[in-house]
Amino acid sequence: MASLAEGQIGVPIVCENKPGASGALAFSYVARRSADGYTIGHAPVEIAIVRSLGYADIGPSDVSLICLVSKTAPALVVQADSPWQSFQEFIEAAREGAGRIVMANSGIGSIWHFNILLMEQGTGARFTHLPYGGSTPALVSVIGGHADAAVAGVGEVVSHVKAGKLRALAVFDETRSGVLSEVPTTHEMGFPIGAPAWSGFFGPGGMAEQRVTLLAKAFKTAFGTSEWAKLCRERGMEALFLDKDEFGAFAMDQQRFFESEIPKLVRLESSE
Amino acid sequence: MIGEILAGLAAVLDWHVLGFLAAGVSLGAVFGSLPGLTATMGVAVLTPLTFWVSAEQGLAMLLGIYCGAIPAGGIPAILINVPGTPASIATSWDGYPLTRKGQAGLALGINALASAAGQLTSILFLAFLAFPIARFALQFGPAEYFGLALLGISLMAGVSGRHVLKGMLAGSLGLALALVGLDPMTAYPRYTFGMSEFLDGISFVPVMIGLFGLGEVLVQISDRHASRAVSSGVIGRIMPKAAEARTMLGATLSGATVGTMVGAIPAAGGDIGSVIAWEQARRTSSDKDKFGKGSLRGLATSCAACNAAIGGAMTTMLTLGIPGDAVSAILIGALLIHGIQPGPLLFANNQSFVFSIVFLLVFASLLIMAIGILGAKPLARILNIPPPWLWMGIVLFGTVGSYALNNAVVDVWAMYVAGIGGFLFRKASVPLGPLVLGLILGPMMESNLRRALILTRGDWLDLLSRPILLVFVAATILSLLWPLIRARRRAAKRNHRLSSDA
Numbered sequence: 001m002a003s004l005a006e007g008q009i010g011v012p013i014v015c016e017n018k019p020g021a022s023g024a025l026a027f028s029y030v031a032r033r034s035a036d037g038y039t040i041g042h043a044p045v046e047i048a049i050v051r052s053l054g055y056a057d058i059g060p061s062d063v064s065l066i067c068l069v070s071k072t073a074p075a076l077v078v079q080a081d082s083p084w085q086s087f088q089e090f091i092e093a094a095r096e097g098a099g100r101i102v103m104a105n106s107g108i109g110s111i112w113h114f115n116i117l118l119m120e121q122g123t124g125a126r127f128t129h130l131p132y133g134g135s136t137p138a139l140v141s142v143i144g145g146h147a148d149a150a151v152a153g154v155g156e157v158v159s160h161v162k163a164g165k166l167r168a169l170a171v172f173d174e175t176r177s178g179v180l181s182e183v184p185t186t187h188e189m190g191f192p193i194g195a196p197a198w199s200g201f202f203g204p205g206g207m208a209e210q211r212v213t214l215l216a217k218a219f220k221t222a223f224g225t226s227e228w229a230k231l232c233r234e235r236g237m238e239a240l241f242l243d244k245d246e247f248g249a250f251a252m253d254q255q256r257f258f259e260s261e262i263p264k265l266v267r268l269e270s271s272e
Numbered sequence: 273m274i275g276e277i278l279a280g281l282a283a284v285l286d287w288h289v290l291g292f293l294a295a296g297v298s299l300g301a302v303f304g305s306l307p308g309l310t311a312t313m314g315v316a317v318l319t320p321l322t323f324w325v326s327a328e329q330g331l332a333m334l335l336g337i338y339c340g341a342i343p344a345g346g347i348p349a350i351l352i353n354v355p356g357t358p359a360s361i362a363t364s365w366d367g368y369p370l371t372r373k374g375q376a377g378l379a380l381g382i383n384a385l386a387s388a389a390g391q392l393t394s395i396l397f398l399a400f401l402a403f404p405i406a407r408f409a410l411q412f413g414p415a416e417y418f419g420l421a422l423l424g425i426s427l428m429a430g431v432s433g434r435h436v437l438k439g440m441l442a443g444s445l446g447l448a449l450a451l452v453g454l455d456p457m458t459a460y461p462r463y464t465f466g467m468s469e470f471l472d473g474i475s476f477v478p479v480m481i482g483l484f485g486l487g488e489v490l491v492q493i494s495d496r497h498a499s500r501a502v503s504s505g506v507i508g509r510i511m512p513k514a515a516e517a518r519t520m521l522g523a524t525l526s527g528a529t530v531g532t533m534v535g536a537i538p539a540a541g542g543d544i545g546s547v548i549a550w551e552q553a554r555r556t557s558s559d560k561d562k563f564g565k566g567s568l569r570g571l572a573t574s575c576a577a578c579n580a581a582i583g584g585a586m587t588t589m590l591t592l593g594i595p596g597d598a599v600s601a602i603l604i605g606a607l608l609i610h611g612i613q614p615g616p617l618l619f620a621n622n623q624s625f626v627f628s629i630v631f632l633l634v635f636a637s638l639l640i641m642a643i644g645i646l647g648a649k650p651l652a653r654i655l656n657i658p659p660p661w662l663w664m665g666i667v668l669f670g671t672v673g674s675y676a677l678n679n680a681v682v683d684v685w686a687m688y689v690a691g692i693g694g695f696l697f698r699k700a701s702v703p704l705g706p707l708v709l710g711l712i713l714g715p716m717m718e719s720n721l722r723r724a725l726i727l728t729r730g731d732w733l734d735l736l737s738r739p740i741l742l743v744f745v746a747a748t749i750l751s752l753l754w755p756l757i758r759a760r761r762r763a764a765k766r767n768h769r770l771s772s773d774a
Contacts, residue, residue, distance in 0.1 A: 053459075055468055102727060108459035130414075130726055131457050133719070136601070140538055140594050146413030146727070159593055159608075163615040234608060 027058045040066065040215065043202040043251075045111050045195075049258050053109050065251055067216045068200035068242040069223055070232055072153040073173035074115040075180065077166040079142055082149075087170040087189055090149070094125030103127035104138035104147035111197050112138075112151045114258075115172055117265040119151070119186075122193040142166060153197055154180055155236025172196075179236045195257070199237070200247055212244055280627025283328050284635070292329045293632060296336020297639045303337065304344030305651075306669050307354045307485045310477060311341035312598045313676065319606045327610035327625075332632050334606055338599050339636035342542060342579050343387035343644060350379045350571075351654050354485040354666060358477065359542030359581065361708055362550040362574035364484070365431070369566035374506035376652045381510035382568060383575050384644025386524050390576030391637040393528035394535070394583025398590075399630050402619070405584070406591035409536045414723035415735050419744025420537070421717035424544055424709055426748040427551040429755075431705035433564050439706040442697065446710020449474055456719035457726075469682040476711055478674035478687040483704050485670045486687065487694020489663040494699075496659075507652040510645060512568070520572040523553045531577030535584025541597040542578035543712060547705070549577035555754065579637070586633065590614050590626060 026041055043065065076087065084090040094101050105113040108131050120126060127149075132138040135152040142150045143165045151172075158179045160166040168183040172194025176185055186193050201219060203212065222228060223241050232239040242250055284290070296318075303314035314337045322330030345356030350367030363383065370379040397405060412420075425443070432439025452463045453473030464470035512520070527549040534545035553573040554563040563570045585597045593615030595601035604614055612618065612625065619626055654662065674687040697704060728734035736742060 055471060108457070128726060128729075130723055131459075132723075133456065136595065137538065140410075140592075141413065143592070143594070144410040144413060159613050159615065163593060163613070165592075165615075 040201055040203040043068075043200045045197045045199075045254065049109075049111070049114075049255075049262075053262070065244055065247045066201040066203060066212055067219050067244060068198055068240065068247040068250065069219060069228075070199045070237040071240045072155055072197045072199075072235075072237045073171050073177055074112055074151050074194060074196065075154045075157050075168050075172070075177070075183065076119070076149060076151050076170045077139070077142060077157045077161065077168050078149045079145055080164055080167050082167065084169065085167075087184065087186070087191075090169050091123045091125050094127060095123070097126070099126045099128050101125075101127050101149060102130050102147045104130045104132055104141045104150040106135040106138050106150075106152060107131055107133055111195060112153070114195055114261070114265060115151050115193070118193045118195060118261070119172075119191075121265065122191050139166065153236065155234075158236045177236065178233060178238070195254075198240075198254075200242070200251075216244055276623040277627050279624035280629075281631050283624065283628045284332065284631045286328070288325075289328050289332045289632075290635070292325070293332040293336045293635055294639060296333040297340035297636055297643065298336075300337035300340025300342075301344040301640065301643060301647075304341030304356045305347045307348055307356055307481050307666060307673060309669070309673050309676070310357050311338055311345075312602065314338075314341055315599050315602050319602055322606060323609055327607070327612055328628055328632075330606060330610060331603075331629065334603055335629070335632050336636050336639075338603070339391065339579075339582060339633065340640050340643075342582060343383060343575070343640050346383040346387065346575055346578075347380065347644075347651055350383060351376060351652065352662065352666070353488045355480065358480055358712075359546060359578035360574075361480070361484070361543060361705070362546040363571065363578070365550065365564050365574070365705070366567045366570035369564070370568075370571065371655070373566055375508045375566070376655060377507040377510040377648055378512060378568075379571060380648035380652060381645060382512060382520070382571050384641050384648065385512070386520065386527070386572040386575035387579040387644070388637045388641035389524050390528040390531055390578070390580040391582055392634065393525065393576070394532040394580035394587075395630060395633050395637070397532045398583045398587045398633075402587050402591050405532070405536050405587050408533070409538065409588050409594075410592065411740060412537050413738075414720040414727060415738045416740045416744070417537075417540075417720035418717055418724055418735075419738075419741040419748075420534075420540060420544075421713040421720065423744045423748050423751070424548060424713045425717060426751050427547060428706035428709055430551045430554060430751070431547065431564075431709065432703045435701055435703055438700070438702040442702050442704065443706030443710045446707040447714045448710075449479075450711050450714025450718070456715065457722050467682075469680065473715070474686055474711075475677060475680075475683050477677050478683040479690040479711060480708065481670045481674055482687040482690025482692075483694035483697075483707070485666050486691025487698060487704075489666050490691065490695035491698045492659060493663065494695075507649060507655070510648045516568055520568050523557070523569040523573040524576045526553060526556075527573030527576035528580040531580030532584040532587075534577075535581030535597070536588045537584075538588060538594055538597075540716075541585060542581035545581045545584075546574040546578040547709060550574045551751075555751070583633065586629070590618060590629065593618075 078084055078090065084093060103116055105116055107113060112135065116127065116129070130141065130147050132141065135156045138147070138150045139152055139157065139160060141147040143160060154171060154177045157166060157168060161168050161180065168180055170186050170189065171177045171180055171183050172186045173196065174185065174187045177183065201215070220241060223239065229239055299318070300311065300314055303309045304311060315334050318333060318337060322333055341357060342359055345360035346363040346367060347356060349355040349360040349364035350371055353364050353368040355361045355364050367379045367383065370376065428439055428443040429436050450473070452470055454460065454471050455462055461471060530549040530552060531542065531545040534540050534548060535542060550570055550573055553569055554560050557563065557569055559567065581597070585600045588594050589600040589604060593604065593613065595604055607614055670687055671684055674683045675681065677683055694704060724735055
């Protein structure tokens, strides 16, 4: 995105990775910079989550949101030669098995882990949770037959599904995914569950209106290019543009959702 | 098959591709030999540059960096006792003593030759046994990872040299430091003192730079007038003699095999592989007392193992589409951008491309071997640099490299604290190897044991139904009891002699 937007604003965009604490370190770092628009950050879904997890006291209302550029739906996968052919069969087995099905996740408190808890809450299924440090090892453990199933982003599972190593049973979304169009969605099967990952940009709180608009315009132009469309297709992301007001409303909505759901989900898990 | 092999060869026998490969190898050599700059960093930084060239050219560049950086990491390990990358920690154990004996040239020569031999062996494994190795790697579930880590931890005594008790203490410290951060199973913060910087734990690379880089500098400064100062300035010959080569052959091949297997297992790489190979070679060697004091076999096996891990990691990446280590994770991303999906389908549909990769790896290892041998003399001149300049350089690169890793100041502090720790430990003859093992293997052992117990519902006996784990447990027990058995056998022999004399 940076290399696509660069041409629009006439200054180079230098990307700096600041990993740590689900992105909380990077959010806090950007929020502390001067609000001149020269330091902005990438705002993934975690910006609406980290406060509920207690990693950092920061949320969408503390920063200047610029725009949202993509969304990634979660997908439920099992090993290609597992007995479960459909989401319904899988859920049925998980209800009866009372935790006998082992569900790998990409880390406690990660967005994909929440989706597993939402699935338990919404369908009455119960799993044994097997936490890994990221989606890749979680998916590898399903491919290797060590765990029965996993939930990860559509873009993360699609290559293994296409290679015949994993079978996708459901995409947690309202509409079907572009790269896994043959896989049914939870909503169409009568389970309105799912919390997508998303990706946008933000600056320190109190950025001047016109600077936000300028940056949003540059990102919007970059968003419209065929390169971005191609990248989204390859990574299994849904290209979706929300301007700062829409993004602001969406992000606050997400934060309220996680604030109300996380305590419930944590209780659900500890009661298992 | 032959057609695909030739097509794969033809695709890389192109001046542009070979040019990119050479550029990659040279850049990799720079990244690898500077402490603080790692192979992962080099590949990550240069990946975007490869989007504008063809898949073969881009891949040549990235594989070149990878293959160049690992052997080059052995160069500072040998010359100044500062490993250039985590994989070359074991290289410093025998490499640096050789330098102090005035055999720096020979150590560099062995590094170049054994590295290439290790990598070429692992490429043979990749070319002929890719799918069996990949199946082996997939067998690794939580219980098997725990077994691997357990075996690694049991090597602490072996890598402690004469100071076993101090080594155990250092190892415990390493394990304790590995506890810092979010609990891997419950995500509850441990020992973070309320600082979110510690949530992801203590980064390993800055600690390594501090312990080995800054720590070594401080020791050399304090020993300035003592005999410990490095610069004898003698480089000596580079190529090993035929007799020496013969003694190293077995160790090189066993190192290469261990390195390939460990490298193929996702998330275990050359750092663990070379330590296991070194300890295995020491145990089975007739001159085990020389290990850690400049043994040619020890040097050869660790160099071979850390480079063989490249072929192992590539095997897992190409056959399963699963990254075997951090570098191959980035490589997968780069291949995807070029529209190439690593995995079983690649072997089925695009064999010639797989062979292109095999040939690129072969050329890269030959190239880095040539650079290593031809460059040994000029590189060893580093020893003639006045020590204060060298020290400043190490501290400078260590600081920059620690920051560059995660763009986090906390890593720089970790480097300095580890440096002071490394200095004190060396002064007190506390071996650092066990500490590093604890830090690398602690998280792997803990999280996988807990995962394995989730899978068996807390039943410890159930764990023992996994054959690979049983092999690891048996090897661990044997490795712990072996010194006792040996001592008893010796005592028995002595008694026998005494009684027959009488």
